[in-house]
Amino acid sequence: MHRLAKETVGVKLFTMTADNPDAGYVRRVYSSDEAAYPILGTKPIVFDANYEAMTRDRKTYVANSLKEMEGDFPDLDLIKSLGCGSAINMPVVAGGKMLGSVNLLDAEHYYGPERVALVEQLVVPAMACFLILRSAFTI
Structure with missing residues (x-):
């Protein structure tokens, strides 16, 4: 998935997080930078409007600057x-x-409309990854 995302859209930091809404957390199941973002780490789900839009409406979250990311990423200093x-x-x-x-x-202003449109190519492969993962492990 990481290689596909890098070749298709471009990415500096790539992670995948599996949701467990019943338990109230997400678990990182892949990280391209395990020193900064170790795999199997968990963090609480923030059941806010962004999460609801992603879950219910399948809306992809896009922020193209640090200013846009403020308030949505408690780890913004690390990201920067x-x-x-x-x-x-x-x-x-x-x-x-x-x-x-x-x-x-990736860097500020990297994910313009043309790159965001390319993300759609990752949907089916990502779904396959998560379904395979869930068939073998409890998240």
Whole structure:
């Protein structure tokens, strides 16, 4: 998935997080930078309007600057220190259930409309990854 995202859209930092809304957390199941974002780490789900839009409406979150990311990323200082300033969080939904998200970060203003449109090419492969993962592991 990481290689596909890099070749298709471009990405400096790539993570995948699996959702467990019943338990109230997401678990990182892949990270291109395990020192900064270790795999299997968890964080609480913030059940806000962004999460609702991603889950219910399958709306991809896009922020193209650090200013746009303020308030949505508690780890914004770490993101900035890694040279990132724009983000795409693509929800992965199957059978009406939020499986997780694919998260791409790169330099400020990197994810313009043309790159955001390319993210659609990642939906089916990402769904396959999460379904395979969930068939073998409890999130």
